[in-house]
Amino acid sequence: FLEAQDLLTISQTTHNVGHAVDPNYGGLNQPLYPIRAGGVITNWQDADRIWNYALAELGASIPLSHHPIIMTEPLHLSPSQRMTMVSHVFEYFSAPAYYTASPALLSTYAANLPIALVIDSGYAGTSTLPVYDHAPIRNHARRHDVAGQAIDDWLQEALTNEVGLELPSNGAWDDVLWLAKTERCRVAKDFEEGVMRWKNMVDDGGEEEIWDLPDGMKVKLDTPLGLRAGEVSFNPSMLGLDVNGLQHDAFNVIMKCAQGLRESLCQNILLAGGNTMFPGFGARLKCELERLFAEGTTINVISPRNRAYSAWVGGSMMSELSTFERMCVVRAEYEEVGHEIANKKFL
Known part of the structure; x- marks a missing residue:
């Protein structure tokens, strides 16, 4: 079961993936995003680099040609993209069988x-x-x-413009945003009431909100930033x-x-x-x-x-079903029907 990161930077000699990407570092081109918002792949060669990197990081030593592959797909993936993907799985990865579903369904x-x-x-x-x-x-x-990327962008802009936080690299920002979202962000039952309660606490002499950053820095906030970030999904x-x-x-x-x-x-x-x-x-x-x-x-x-991780868990459970092989496109079907089999077999 593969789950790809979607950020790739290419220099003349090195491919940097994920946290290794830093566009401010000399000699690197601008970041590339071969897997766009919504999961649409725009550059298959670069997407392959990401998948190969993910497999190497996981320590996968058994060739993919020995195992069926389950991959997630965007909910509104076009038929042409789905056919390209099934061809890629059988031709590039040499998989014996393939199944795809949306993360929501696997959940x-x-x-x-x-x-x-x-x-x-x-x-x-x-x-x-x-x-x-x-x-x-x-x-x-x-x-x-x-979703998460939109909240990351909003948080980074707020921390930069409202708090004055400056960080040296993409990786440093990723660490701060991850910490903020996992430890500081929350959703109020009533947003206006939550903001008022926060302000009253500060006005009454309560402790101001202080965020401890991964590098040891402390940031003092004069606004309920975590509460505001949690509101984005309900109030875009x-x-x-x-x-x-x-x-x-x-x-x-x-x-x-x-x-x-x-x-x-x-x-x-x-x-x-x-x-x-x-x-x-x-x-x-x-x-x-x-x-x-x-x-x-x-x-x-x-x-x-x-x-x-519910999509990963659901895919793992599905692969153990006695009916799983019948749910997949197997190599013989692909070779007989071609890539059109994907749109006939998968819901």
């Missing part, structure tokens, strides 16, 4: 929920997918780009974007589904992806949906502890 296997409304918010995007009997209802799904207008918050996407997707399915979806709202890990995220979503739905509607938000 239902990790949670053992055949019926669910999956809200999967990772680094590049947020998708809302209704699932029935482990089958995605794609025509009702929604997706937008307000903070980024200047005219898109719905994820609570409105969830409501609209459920209301598009058959009436007989809506109650089950409301009672099985499954969170997935690292961007849903902020403390208070599930409680806020529940409150928002209770406001949107008719009074008396039961809303149940499920927040698995391992949801940052």
Whole structure:
């Protein structure tokens, strides 16, 4: 099961991936992003470099030609991209079998929920997918780009412009943003009330918020930055974007589904992806949906502890199913039908 990072910098002699990328370092070209927002691959050669790097970092010693491959794909991947991917897996990796699904769908296997409304918010995007009997209802799904990367960009700009923080490299910023998001960011049930409570605490002589940075520096804040960062997913207008918050996407997707399915979806709202890990995220979503739905509607938000890795867990569990081989495209099918088999076999 492969999960690729999406940042690559190329010099004349060296390929730098992930944290090794620093565009300020002399001799390096501008960063390249062969896997764009939404998971669309724009440069297959560079994407191969990222996958090979990931495999080397994992210490994979057995050739991929000996194992079936499971990969995730964007929820709204085009048929042509899917066909290119299946060809690449069989021709470049020489895989004996291949399976692909969206991270949201794999998350239902990790949670053992055949019926669910999956809200999967990772680094590049947020998708809302209704699932029935482990089958995605794609025509009702929604997706937008307000996710982890957007929050990273907002946090970095706020720390630079409002706090005056300056850091020497991409890697240093990555460390600070990771620390901020894992230890400082949170979601309030009521944002305005949370901000007012924070201000009252400071005005009453309470301790100002101080962030300890990975390099030992301390940053004093005069604004509830962590609370504001957690609000972005529910209020994308903070980024200047005219898109719905994820609570409105969830409501609209459920209301598009058959009436007989809506109650089950409301009672099985499954969170997935690292961007849903902020403390208070599930409680806020529940409150928002209770406001949107008719009074008396039961809303149940499920927040698995391992949801940052639920796609990986779900893919691992799927690979152990007795039916897994029948779910895959095997090499014989690919050689007989060609890459069109991908759009015929995968949901």
